[in-house]
Amino acid sequence: MTNQASPIAGFLRPLHSRDPDEHHRVATSLELLFDLVSVIAIASAAAGLHHAIAENHAAQGVITFAMAFFAIWWAWMNFTWFASAYDNDDVVYRLLTMVIMGGSLTMAAGIPALFTEEPDFTMVIFGYVIMRIAMIVLWLRAAYHDPNRRRTALAYAAGIFIAQLYWVAFLAVQPVSTGTAYAMFVIGAILEIAVPAIAEPLSANxxxxxxxxxxxxGLLNIIVLGETLLSGSMALRQVAGHFDIMLVHTALSALVIVFALWWAYFARQEHLxxxxxxxxxxxxxxxxFIFASGAAxxxxxxxLVDIITHHSEVPLLVGDYAVAIPVAIYYASLWFVRDRFACNGFSRYALLIFGLLGLVAPAIGLGLEGIAATTALGVIVRNSLAAHEESGDHIGH
Known part of the structure; x- marks a missing residue:
């Protein structure tokens, strides 16, 4: 008599915790598909910021972009850390992940409505709540199958549930003034951010x-930097129709900056x-801040392409700073999360210093080329000094 696997075995398996020291653990094809869906929402948020800057509504555009990006990033981050701990790849897990993807697409469809004079949060909140309800189910599964971390898993589920009640209440009181909507969004974001900090210490992490x-x-960062490559490609497409040396400079500067940002992020020093x-x-x-500034x-x-091709009446200096400011934030954020821990000596501050120099470049007439030069020099100096300091430490020991 041959043993046959139960038909339900692949459909619903215990959601046991995975080994945190598992060898050769890499991103799954489902996680890569999840990232692909997320990039649609990221592109929608970046497009909204682009048009806000071109239409001379940069301040409101930055606020709206930050809110939209927070929703995309937070849902992505929560799923990613959960998957790293509990991915069992059964059918139910896959289906719940696909529900989260559906919520992400719904959210992406609603992002353009945020970049209006009277922001409409309906579609974004609806899609977000869909994503988070699926996460609640995943955490409840983890609570059932992982008794050592049951209190933590239940706290995650309860915290996410409370936050979603808040978002539904936010949706119910619309329309509200723009200022009130922004304040309510900040409160909701604080609720969401607090959940891991409260849940993790309750039992084993x-x-x-x-x-x-x-x-x-790292994979999401590559996707985010793709927004800059897309903009460089847009500049080259404009050149094909009507040659303008400024568009060529823009495309080349986009390449230099995105390569430098990539190189700065994927340095040899340990991230975590x-x-x-x-x-x-x-x-x-x-x-x-790394992901949001990379997309920005x-x-x-x-x-800048709109300004150069006269589709926007915003001054060129505004376009230059629309690049310089997020580059500086990207470098400062890398210092905050990695370099101040992983580097010694001057290399620890190199990205901070060159990010600030990039902010000075447009003001002294160096323009976009100056921003590209300081961005590239930042990663060259930082990596060269870090290698030299590590070599010195090795010799000293």
Missing amino acids: TPWHRHHIIERY GSRKLSRSLLWGYGHF VGAGFAA
């Missing part, structure tokens, strides 16, 4: 895989050298 998490964050809760929260949360660089280049 969730067993996320350090190298897997680092890889997942500790599983300590305070360190992992700081690193994980701090990446909001692309929006800045897109606005």
Whole structure:
């Protein structure tokens, strides 16, 4: 008599915690598909920022972009850390992940409505709540199958549920003034951010895989930097129709800057050298500014193309700063989450200094080329000094 696997075995398996020291743990094809869906929402938010800058509504556009990006990033981040700890790849897990993807697409469809004089949060909140309800189910599964971390898993589920009640209440009181809507959004964001900080210490920390998490964050960063490559391609398409040397400079500068940002992020130094809760929260949360600024660089280049081709009446200096400011934030954020821990000597501050120099470049007439030069020099100096300091430390020991 041959043993046959139960038909339900692949459909519903115990959601046991994974080994945080598992060898050769890499991103799954489902996680890559999840990232692909997320990039649609990111592109929608970046497009909204681009048009806000080009239409001379930069301040409101930045606020709205930050809100939209927070919703995208937070849902992505929560799923990513959960998957690192509990992904069992059964049918139910896959289906719930696809529900989260559907919520992300719904949210992406609603993002343009945020970039209006009277922001409409309906579609964004509706899509977001869909994503978070699926996460509640995943955490309840984890609570059932992982008794050592049951209190933490239940706290996650309860915290997410309370936050979603708040978002539904926010939706119910619309329309409200723009200022009130922004204030309510900040309160909701604080509720969401507080959940991991409260839940994790209640029992054993969730067993996320350090190298897997680092890889997942790196992959999203590559996707985010793709927004800048897209803007460079847009500049070259404009050149094909009507040659303008400024568009060529814009495309080349976009390439230099995106390559430098990539190189700065994927340096040899360890991104997350500790599983300590305070360190992992700081690193994980701090990446909001890395990801958001990376996408904003692309929006800045897109606005520059509009300015150069006379589709926008905004001064060129505004376009230059729409690139310089997010580049500086990107470098400062890398210092905050990695370099101040991983580097010694001057290399620790190199990105901070060159990010600030990039802010000075447009003001002294160096323009976009000056921003590109300081961005590239920042990563060259930082990496050269870090290698030299590490070599010196090695010899000293």
